[in-house]
Amino acid sequence: MTTRNIHALRIGLAISLAAGIGMPTYAADKLTVVVTDEPKSLDPCDTDLSGNSRILHNNITEALVNLSPQDGSVVPSLATSWRQVDELTWEFKLREGVTFHDGKPFDSDAVVAAVKRAQDPALACEVGLATLKGVKLNAQVVDPTTVLIKTDVVEPILPNKMSAVDIGSPATPNDGKTRSPAGTGPYKLEAWTPGQSVALTAYDGYWGDKPAIKHATIIWRAESAVRAAMVETGEAQIAYEIAPQDGTTEQDQAFPNAETSLLRIDAQLAPLDDKRVREALNLAIDRDGLVGTIFHGDAQKAMQVVPPSVFGFNPDIPVWTYDPGKAKSLLAAAKADGVPVDKEIVIYGRIGIYPNSSESLEAIQAMLADAGFNARLEMLETSPWLKRLLKPWDKDRQPSILQTQIDNAEGDAVFTLPNRFTTDGNQSTIADAKLDKLIAEGSKATGDERRKLFQEAFRYVAVDAVNIAPLFHMVSIARVAKDVNYTPDVQAGNEIKLKSISYR
Numbered sequence: 001m002t003t004r005n006i007h008a009l010r011i012g013l014a015i016s017l018a019a020g021i022g023m024p025t026y027a028a029d030k031l032t033v034v035v036t037d038e039p040k041s042l043d044p045c046d047t048d049l050s051g052n053s054r055i056l057h058n059n060i061t062e063a064l065v066n067l068s069p070q071d072g073s074v075v076p077s078l079a080t081s082w083r084q085v086d087e088l089t090w091e092f093k094l095r096e097g098v099t100f101h102d103g104k105p106f107d108s109d110a111v112v113a114a115v116k117r118a119q120d121p122a123l124a125c126e127v128g129l130a131t132l133k134g135v136k137l138n139a140q141v142v143d144p145t146t147v148l149i150k151t152d153v154v155e156p157i158l159p160n161k162m163s164a165v166d167i168g169s170p171a172t173p174n175d176g177k178t179r180s181p182a183g184t185g186p187y188k189l190e191a192w193t194p195g196q197s198v199a200l201t202a203y204d205g206y207w208g209d210k211p212a213i214k215h216a217t218i219i220w221r222a223e224s225a226v227r228a229a230m231v232e233t234g235e236a237q238i239a240y241e242i243a244p245q246d247g248t249t250e251q252d253q254a255f256p257n258a259e260t261s262l263l264r265i266d267a268q269l270a271p272l273d274d275k276r277v278r279e280a281l282n283l284a285i286d287r288d289g290l291v292g293t294i295f296h297g298d299a300q301k302a303m304q305v306v307p308p309s310v311f312g313f314n315p316d317i318p319v320w321t322y323d324p325g326k327a328k329s330l331l332a333a334a335k336a337d338g339v340p341v342d343k344e345i346v347i348y349g350r351i352g353i354y355p356n357s358s359e360s361l362e363a364i365q366a367m368l369a370d371a372g373f374n375a376r377l378e379m380l381e382t383s384p385w386l387k388r389l390l391k392p393w394d395k396d397r398q399p400s401i402l403q404t405q406i407d408n409a410e411g412d413a414v415f416t417l418p419n420r421f422t423t424d425g426n427q428s429t430i431a432d433a434k435l436d437k438l439i440a441e442g443s444k445a446t447g448d449e450r451r452k453l454f455q456e457a458f459r460y461v462a463v464d465a466v467n468i469a470p471l472f473h474m475v476s477i478a479r480v481a482k483d484v485n486y487t488p489d490v491q492a493g494n495e496i497k498l499k500s501i502s503y504r
Contacts, residue, residue, distance in 0.1 A: 028503050029214040031484075033496055034227045034236040036352035037220050037382050042192060043177040044168030045118045045125030050407060050494045051382065052126070055198055055218055057495050060101075061166035061183030064092055064111070065159055069489040072309070072411030074159045078106065078167060078184060082159055085148070090158050094145045098207045100169040101188040108141040114167040115139040115149065117174060129390075129426045130419040131164040134443060154444045160410055186211045186499045200498070212502035222352045228252075228479050237481040238501070240492070243355030244296045247477035254298060257476040257493040258409040260305050261295075261354060263347075263364075263469040264389075264420075266429045269399040271341045276334045278466040280327040281401070282320040284371035285364055285469060289322075294356045294363060295472050302470035304458040305406045305416060312413030312442070312454025317462050320470070327371040347377045349403040350385040354474065361403055375401075391426045405474065409491045413454040414443050421461055430467045435460050 039052045044061045047053040058066070064079035074082075079092040098106035115137050119128045136152040151158060169182035181189060186208065187200040198218045202211050219236070221227050224243035230236040231251065242252055263281075271277045287301050300307075303317040335341045347368075349361040358379050368375045380388070388402055408416050417439045423431040438460060442453030461468060478488045485502045 030217070031213045031215070031238070031498070031501060032217045032219060032230075032236040033498075034230050034239045035218060035220050035496075036222065036227075036241050038195065039198070040382065040386065041126075041177055042179055042181050042189065042198070043125070044114065044166040044172065044181050044183060045123065045127050046177070047164060047166050048126035048130040053494045054496045055200075056181065056183070057166060058185060059187045059200060059216075059496065059498050060181050060185045060189055061168055062185050063164065063166050064094075064162045067160065067163050067410055067491075069409070069491045072409075074163065077163075079162075084158075087154050088151050090149050090151075091142070092147050092149065092162075094147065095207065096145055098184050099205050100171075100182045100184055101203055101205075102169050102171055102182040104169050104171060104182075106167070106184050107144040108147040109144075110170045111147045111167060112139040112141055113170045113172075115165065117168075117172065118165055120174065123174075123177065127164055127166075131161055131415060133418045133425065134422075134440070135161075156444070156446045156450070157412055157414065160412060160415075163410065164415075187216060190215075209499070211499040213498060216498050218496070224355045231479045231481050234481075237484050238486060238496075239479045240476065241352070241355050242477040242479050244294075244477070246355075247479065249479070251482060252477050252479050253488055254296065254475055254477050255488050255492065256298075256307070256490055257407070257474055258307060258309070258490050259354070259405045259407045259474040259476075259493055260302050260307060261360075261403075261405040261471040261474055262302065262305055263471070264402040264404055264427070264429060265467045265469065266397075266400045266402070267465070267467040268429055268431075269397070271334065271339050271343055272345065272399045272401075274334050274339045275466055276330040277339065277341060280330040280334075280371060281368065281373070282466065282469050283323045283327040283330070284367050284373065285320070285471075286322040286367055287320070287471065290360065290363060291472065294360045296355075296475040296477070298475045299472040302473050304462050304470060305420070305468060306408045306413060306458070307473045310408050310411055310413055310416070312417075312451055312458065314455035314458045316455075317459055324367075324371045331372045341372070342374055343399060345373060345375045346398045346400040347375055347403070348385065348388045348400055349377065349379045351379050351381055353385075353403060354405060355477070357403065360471075389427055401469065407493055409494060413458070417454065417457055418443065421457070421465075421467075430465055432460075432465060435465060 041052050047057050062077050065074050066077045068075050080095050081093045085091050118125050135155050138150045140148045186206045188203045190199040190201045192198050200216045202214045224246045227239040228242050228246045231239050291299050301319050303319050331341045365375050365377045419425045420427045422436050438457040480486050483504045
């Protein structure tokens with residue numbers, strides 16, 4: 001059977017499976033969106049994980065400000081204006097007449113409670129561990145519509161960071177994560193049926209423009225072909241993360257998604273604690289052979305973990321070349337010095353992290369084997385994968401490389417570097433005092449000095465530390481039903497902008 005016939009059979013099976021699931025009643029006030037996987041959490045303080053954010057952010061919960069998808073500039077949301085009072089203090093003026101879904105008023109007290117909760121170490125909020133890492137915020141009430149946010153260190157882009165801090169109702173519990181968020185957004189949570197769906201209903205008391213769609217359901221399916229087929233059968237109206245081989249119709253919209261795919265190398269364990277081995281790993285990957293086949297043809301080979309649109313991107317870092325011969329030589333030299341290069345390395349992948357995620361690692365595993373690596377592939381569902389991504393890790397773990405991708409739609413390197421590359425970052429596999437200093441100084445600086453320090457930090461990660469194997473700046477495909485008005489933008493990987501969707 002030819003590859004084309006196998007693919008046709010796969011698509012036919014996907015359509016049959018989608019149809020067999022059962023098609024819902026089609027109505028002008030209802031919309032079904034299919035994504036790759038279930039959210040880990042629907043707590044307002046966990047929007048740093050894209051699976052959570054795409055359901056919560058600007059649907060159920062909102063932040064003080066948003067970032068424009070056109071140029072990354074800060075624009076009003078729950079705050080109408082802001083100004084820097086001094087180098088450690090910012091003032092935000094709040095929107096009046098806003099209520100939470102539970103009826104409580106949105107005011108300065110609610111902002112203070114949300115900021116405090118996001119940084120509570122006992123809750124381990126994703127936004128506190130990532131976006132707010134390295135800075136402590138102290139929010140103070142001036143009056144019901146004015147709040148001051150003081151920082152313990154200079155934070156020149158605090159408004160940008162506040163775009164990631166979603167504000168939940170002050171009634172949100174402080175003794176654990178909530179599964180029933182109450183926000184100020186255009187939709188309120190109707191039900192989260194674990195393993196099946198999340199249902200949202202338009203909030204009649206919303207302060208802004210009312211959404212055209214009254215009822216939205218988010219479901220998840222792991223297979224790209226199944227997601228695509230669900231739009232064809234009418235079971236869903238929008239499907240995300242369609243694989244290149246499935247996204248061939250005029251309904252499929254390709255767009256850059258601010259994500260960079262990479263392999264994170266655990267540089268703390270032998271043999272990966274030897275730089276020559278990490279360099280060999282990068283040289284063994286044929287990126288030219290992956291793009292246009294497994295990855296979208298418009299994907300760009302990555303030099304670092306952010307795209308060129310991010311402030312601090314370094315254009316002078318060379319892209320890794322494919323050189324299996326040199327990779328073998330580096331492994332041989334390391335082995336001669338006693339490095340256990342024959343030790344098994346586990347490649348941890350996440351099912352559905354992006355289209356063809358399993359196929360990409362199967363190809364990379366074969367490339368590593370050709371270069372002399374002893375690599376075993378293990379594909380994981382989201383929850384066990386997160387345990388490999390986030391600290392604390394098992395001290396008796398195997399040496400590993402982890403499939404991941406990093407998004408930066410916020411436009412500044414500070415949203416990428418601290419959590420992933422500093423010694424105490426909860427995703428960082430290295431401890432390097434020089435890199436810590438570069439990132440800390442860059443985070444405090446402004447203008448050209450900030451850009452220069454971040455560029456140096458990215459170069460250090462890629463060239464000196466080599467604890468990553470960067471792959472591609474990614475392109476996504478969304479399939480949109482013919483009668484739906486929706487155009488995905490660069491933020492679509494983290495945010496389903498339900499309010500912007502309507503029927504023709």
